[in-house]
Each structure stands twice: as structure tokens, then as C-alpha cells.
Amino acid sequence: MVTREDLTAEILSNAEVAPCHYLLALAVSPVYRDARPGQFVMLRPGGLGIPFLGRPLGIYSLSGHARGARIEILYRAAGRGTKVISTRCEGDRLEVLGPLGNRFTCFPGMDTAVLVAGGIGIAPLVFLAERLTTGPAKDRVRVVAYIGARDAATLLGVDRVRAFGAEVRISTDDGSAGHRGPVTELFRNEMGSFDTARTGVFACGPYPMLRRMGEIVADRPMPCQVLMEERMACGMGACLGCTIEVRGPGGPEYRQVCTDGPVFDLRDILWR
Amino acid sequence: MRPLTEVKIGSLVLKNPVMTASGTFGYGEEYSPYVDLNRLGAVVVKGISLEPRKGNPPPRIMETPGGMLNAIGLQNVGARAFVTEKLPWLRQFDTKVIVNIFGETLGEYGEVAAALTGVPGIHALEVNISCPNVQKGGHVFGCDPGVSGEVTRAVRSATDLPVIVKLSPNVSDIAEIARSCESAGADALSLINTLLGMSIDVERRVPHLRNITGGLSGPAVRPVAVRMVWNTVNAVSIPVIGIGGIMEAGDALEFLIAGAKAVQVGTANFVNPRVTMEIVDGIEEYLLRHGFGDVNEVIGSLKTG
Numbered sequence: 223m224v225t226r227e228d229l230t231a232e233i234l235s236n237a238e239v240a241p242c243h244y245l246l247a248l249a250v251s252p253v254y255r256d257a258r259p260g261q262f263v264m265l266r267p268g269g270l271g272i273p274f275l276g277r278p279l280g281i282y283s284l285s286g287h288a289r290g291a292r293i294e295i296l297y298r299a300a301g302r303g304t305k306v307i308s309t310r311c312e313g314d315r316l317e318v319l320g321p322l323g324n325r326f327t328c329f330p331g332m333d334t335a336v337l338v339a340g341g342i343g344i345a346p347l348v349f350l351a352e353r354l355t356t357g358p359a360k361d362r363v364r365v366v367a368y369i370g371a372r373d374a375a376t377l378l379g380v381d382r383v384r385a386f387g388a389e390v391r392i393s394t395d396d397g398s399a400g401h402r403g404p405v406t407e408l409f410r411n412e413m414g415s416f417d418t419a420r421t422g423v424f425a426c427g428p429y430p431m432l433r434r435m436g437e438i439v440a441d442r443p444m445p446c447q448v449l450m451e452e453r454m455a456c457g458m459g460a461c462l463g464c465t466i467e468v469r470g471p472g473g474p475e476y477r478q479v480c481t482d483g484p485v486f487d488l489r490d491i492l493w494r
Numbered sequence: 495m496r497p498l499t500e501v502k503i504g505s506l507v508l509k510n511p512v513m514t515a516s517g518t519f520g521y522g523e524e525y526s527p528y529v530d531l532n533r534l535g536a537v538v539v540k541g542i543s544l545e546p547r548k549g550n551p552p553p554r555i556m557e558t559p560g561g562m563l564n565a566i567g568l569q570n571v572g573a574r575a576f577v578t579e580k581l582p583w584l585r586q587f588d589t590k591v592i593v594n595i596f597g598e599t600l601g602e603y604g605e606v607a608a609a610l611t612g613v614p615g616i617h618a619l620e621v622n623i624s625c626p627n628v629q630k631g632g633h634v635f636g637c638d639p640g641v642s643g644e645v646t647r648a649v650r651s652a653t654d655l656p657v658i659v660k661l662s663p664n665v666s667d668i669a670e671i672a673r674s675c676e677s678a679g680a681d682a683l684s685l686i687n688t689l690l691g692m693s694i695d696v697e698r699r700v701p702h703l704r705n706i707t708g709g710l711s712g713p714a715v716r717p718v719a720v721r722m723v724w725n726t727v728n729a730v731s732i733p734v735i736g737i738g739g740i741m742e743a744g745d746a747l748e749f750l751i752a753g754a755k756a757v758q759v760g761t762a763n764f765v766n767p768r769v770t771m772e773i774v775d776g777i778e779e780y781l782l783r784h785g786f787g788d789v790n791e792v793i794g795s796l797k798t799g
């Protein structure tokens with residue numbers, strides 16, 4: 223049974239790493255030792271005003287810690303809740319629920335993983351890049367990371383992904399680093415170089431970017447997994463609040479992002 | 495000595511007055527890593543209709559100050575799948591299982607009640623009357639005293655299980671509706687369901703919910719709920735179950751002191767999945783601290799001077 227202790231985390235650090243972007247390190251209970259890329263936590267600074275509900279945030283890294291485990295979260299202070307979280311300091315405690323959701327999966331015979339990240343969508347993909355490059359030799363694959371951001375200042379995760387031995391391709395909206403333009407188009411221009419039978423694509427980013435990925439890979443048989451976002455309350459499949467629509471055998475069906483996802487097959491998504 | 499915590503809702507005996515609120519605890523299994531269901535007075539499951547329902551298009555929820563809006567649209571697996579796929583798992587626990595039911599017509603209420611009667615492991619039905627009546631232009635059953643009574647009668651005549659009618663707070667005179675359900679044969683009443691609300695994304699000038707309006711729940715609604723429970727307790731002689739914004743034991747005690755025989759905890763589960771057990775412990779601790787030997791001494795003990 224999950225204990226009260228498992229539901230609290232101690233802040234080890236919470237630093238602004240780019241304008242409005244923070245890297246949060248948490249000491250969490252041993253239940254996180256089995257966390258996998260794609261999984262997330264619900265984070266709450268406490269109190270009953272705003273924020274009231276937990277905020278779903280992906281796991282950016284996992285390592286050992288005396289308390290059980292240390293996880294990192296890379297987040298953008300987007301609205302009121304994440305802004306409150308960004309004001310919390312080392313030694314403070316946060317309420318944390320997790321690890322939640324499913325995970326990115328590889329297919330047999332996959333030898334190349336292409337990551338396509340838009341903005342803060344890089345966060346869960348860094349964890350995936352780490353697992354795909356530092357695991358047992360037989361599980362390692364070539365990783366090519368397409369990383370897009372608004373500008374050079376908010377381009378995050380590049381050094382880490384490089385350190386894992388991944389090939390990195392960069393694009394920014396304003397051209398201040400790498401190619402100028404959407405990361406999806408950079409990927410589209412180069413995707414012909416990947417062997418569709420052995421390449422898995424993993425994408426995370428804003429909704430319009432993921433929808434565009436759907437169009438781009440529509441006529442290529444490459445498996446493609448996406449991390450979907452939806453507002454959440456419980457994070458565990460009980461409230462039925464975090465619904466998205468997918469293609470089912472007999473027509474459109476609803477799925478819960480928190481338990482059926484957050485990772486979905488790109489081709490199953492019915493975009494709104 | 496540990497205080498006694500058993501309460502009676504008509505013929506239904508609960509080991510303690512703490513239950514989960516429908517729609518906030520799934521079918522129980524979702525919360526089993528966090529909560530020992532054996533410790534709860536009862537588990538009230540997600541609202542069930544005769545046939546499965548897909549629910550509303552997303553987005554379905556939005557956070558609001560001290561609470562949230564939801565327009566889930568009563569998504570559920572339907573009565574048959576509930577009995578074959580969800581109920582067997584719940585049967586292993588030493589707690590009471592209360593099935594929340596609803597329909598779109600008077601007939602459907604009766605049919606779903608009949609379908610769940612005589613099924614081992616179901617101890618009572620809670621009737622959600624905050625649903626639109628498709629035969630009456632979508633007018634919500636529970637907003638009219640006469641229709642509320644008719645729904646109660648339809649369920650009453652279809653089952654021998656204890657019938658708890660769950661009242662909508664979106665009415666002008668809760669006491670009148672409560673009396674109508676009582677005289678139609680309800681064994682108990684529970685309230686409040688969510689308050690109708692709405693919120694708007696001002697940047698995009700669109701409603702936050704695809705359904706435009708939704709039901710408000712959470713601590714923001716608690717004073718409204720306590721007042722309505724108090725009004726209802728004073729209007730009827732059947733047991734009343736208090737619901738609305740309970741986040742901790744003290745909040746549950748407000749309802750008990752106002753006269754509710756038991757409480758249901760809803761939105762708080764999302765914020766703290768262990769909250770129901772903590773409320774059970776907190777009520778016991780309160781009884782000890784105040785020298786009460788039995789929770790029933792606290793129920794209805796409000797001093798109004």
C-alpha cells in the first residue's frame with residue numbers, strides 16, 4: 223500500500239535554467255525506482271486555493287538517492303500552478319503522486335530511435351534518450367534527436383542528449399540556433415534517410431506540432447508514438463476527466479490520457 | 495477504549511460514516527494501491543446506466559478556486575459489464591458497495607434498478623436524479639419535486655435494496671424535494687451533487703469545458719452543502735448523507751454535527767488519494783478527544799443557542 227511518505231517529495235533543487243523554465247530535482251520514495259520514460263507525476267505545492275489540483279509533469283531523469291530515488295522534472299512556468307511550484311526552494315516539500323501512466327515502448331528489431339521534441343516536449347524524451355543509450359548493450363539503439371524551440375535561450379536538454387551519444391538536429395522558430403522553422407519540417411526533410419522497418423519515432427510537444435507529425439508520417443510505415451496532454455484531476459483513471467478521442471475498431475472511442483496513455487500510437491489519435 | 499463508529503442508514507449498517515462519492519473513486523479498484531477499502535464505511539461507485547455511455551467530448555474538467563468543474567457526461571461501462579467485470583473484484587472487501595444509478599427516462603431508472611437487484615455484493619442503490627429527462631425536453635428530473643418523487647417511486651418499486659436518493663443542489667427549495675422523495679419511499683437522501691457552474695478562457699474567449707457548463711465540486715461548495723444538508727435534516731425523518739467539499743475529518747464532522755448520518759468524500763480523493771482513510775482516523779481521534787463513546791452522539795448535536 224502506498225504510504226503518506228510515498229506521497230511527499232523533498233526539493234533538492236529548483237533552478238531557473240532558461241527564461242520561465244525550471245529544473246526541479248526531488249528526493250522521492252523507492253516506488254519511483256521502476257519509473258520509465260513517458261511516465262509522469264502529479265505535483266502539488268499544497269493548499270486548497272489555486273493551484274488546487276496536481277499538475278501532470280513528465281519525468282526527465284531518474285537516479286538513486288538515500289531516500290529511495292531522485293527524479294528530475296523540467297518544466298515551464300506556464301500558468302498559476304507551475305508558477306507557484308517555481309517559487310518553492312530546496313528543502314521544501316511538495317505533494318507528489320506517481321509514477322503514473324504507461325511508457326514509450328520499442329519494437330523488436332528497432333535499431334534507430336528518432337526523437338522529435340517541440341519546446342518543453344523535450345523533457346520526457348531526454349529520459350527516453352538516456353534509457354535507449356545507457357541500458358544493457360543489447361537494448362541500445364542509435365538515437366537521433368530533433369529538438370525544436372522558440373529561440374536559442376529556451377532550447378533545453380541538448381547537452382544531455384549529446385552526452386548520451388545521440389545525434390542532435392536543432393531548429394528554432396527565429397533561427398537563433400540551428401535551422402530556422404518548425405522542428406517537424408526539419409524532420410520531414412530528412413526522414414527519407416531512415417529505414418522505416420527499423421526506425422521508431424517518438425514525439426512530444428504542443429498539440430499542433432503533434433497533429434502535424436501525424437500528417438508527415440501518414441504515408442510512411444514508421445511506428446510513431448506520441449505523448450499526449452490533457453487536463454487531469456486524479457491521474458489514475460478514476461475521474462474520467464482526461465479524455466482524448468482515438469480510432470477504435472468500431473469507430474471513435476474515448477481513452478484516458480492518465481492510464482491508457484500518456485503515450486499513444488500517433489496513428490490512433492483523432493485530432494480535434 | 496476505541497469509540498463506536500457504526501452508523502445505520504435505514505437497514506444498511508456501515509462500520510463507519512465515511513464513504514466515497516460517486517464518480518470520484520472509479521469502481522474502487524483504481525484507488526486500491528492507496529486505500530484499504532476494508533477501512534471504509536462504503537464505496538459508492540461511478541454512476542451506472544442500463545447501457546454503456548461514452549460521455550462528453552473533451553475537455554471535460556477545469557480547475558477553479560478551491561475546486562473544479564466537470565462535465566464528464568456520465569461515461570460508464572453499463573450495468574451488465576459492471577456486474578460481470580467490476581463487481582467481482584469489489585466483493586473481496588469487507589465494506590458496503592453502493593451503486594449509483596441514473597437513467598434518461600423514468601422507465602430506465604426502474605430498469606437499471608431491477609438489473610442490479612438480487613446481485614450478490616450490491617448493498618444499496620443511490621439514485622442520481624440530477625440528469626436530464628430526454629422525454630421532457632431535457633429538464634433535469636431532480637429540479638422538480640413531483641418528478642423527483644416519480645423517479646423515487648420508479649426505483650422503489652423495482653428493487654428491495656435500500657434506496658438512497660441523491661439530490662441536486664440546483665433547486666430553489668431543497669426541503670420540498672426532500673419531502674417528496676421521502677413520501678415516495680426513499681430510505682435515505684444524499685446531498686449535494688455538483689452545483690452548476692461555468693468558467694471562461696478569456697484569452698481565447700471560449701468556455702473551458704467543451705460542454706460549456708459543468709458541475710462545481712471541492713471545498714468551494716462546502717458551506718452551500720452544509721446549509722442544504724441542515725435544511726434537509728430539518729425537513730425529513732429519514733437518514734441524510736452529507737456530501738460536498740469534504741477535505742479532512744473536521745469538514746466531515748461539520749456535516750455529522752448538522753445531522754447527517756454519514757458523509758461521502760469526492761473531489762478530495764484527487765488531491766490526496768489516501769484522504770478517506772485519514773478522515774476515518776480523524777473522526778475517531780475527534781471522538782476520543784471530546785470524550786464521545788459513539789459517533790452517533792455527535793450526529794445532529796449542533797447547538798444553535
Ligand SMILES: Cc1cc2nc3c(=O)[nH]c(=O)nc-3n(C[C@H](O)[C@H](O)[C@H](O)COP(=O)(O)OP(=O)(O)OC[C@H]3O[C@@H](n4cnc5c(N)ncnc54)[C@H](O)[C@@H]3O)c2cc1C
Pocket residue numbers: 262273275276277278279280281295296297298299300301302303304305342345346450451452453454479484556557
Ligand atoms: C502526461 C503529461 C506530461 C507533461 N509533462 C510536462 C513536462 O515535463 N514539463 C512541462 O513543463 N509540462 C508538462 N506537461 C504540461 C503541464 O501539465 C502543464 O503545462 C501544466 O499542467 C500547466 O499548469 P499551470 O499551473 O501552469 O497552468 P494553469 O493555467 O493554472 O492550469 C489550469 C489547469 O489546466 C491544466 N493544464 C493546463 N495546461 C495543460 C497541459 N498542457 N496539459 C495538461 N494539463 C494542463 C492544469 O494542470 C490545471 O489543472 C505535461 C502534461 C501531461 C498531461
Ligand SMILES: Cc1cc2nc3c(=O)[nH]c(=O)nc-3n(C[C@H](O)[C@H](O)[C@H](O)COP(=O)(O)O)c2cc1C
Pocket residue numbers: 461462463515516517518540541564566568594622660686687688710711712713715737738739740758759760761762
Ligand atoms: C469528476 C466527477 C464525477 C462525478 N460523477 C458523478 C456520478 O457519476 N454520479 C453522481 O451522482 N455524482 C457524481 N459526481 C458528484 C460527486 O459524487 C459529489 O456529489 C460532488 O462532487 C460533491 O462532492 P465533493 O465536493 O466532495 O466532490 C461527480 C463529481 C466529480 C467531481
Ligand code: FES
Pocket residue numbers: 453454455456457458459460461462463464478479480481
Ligand atoms: S485524470 Fe482522472 S481519469 Fe485521468
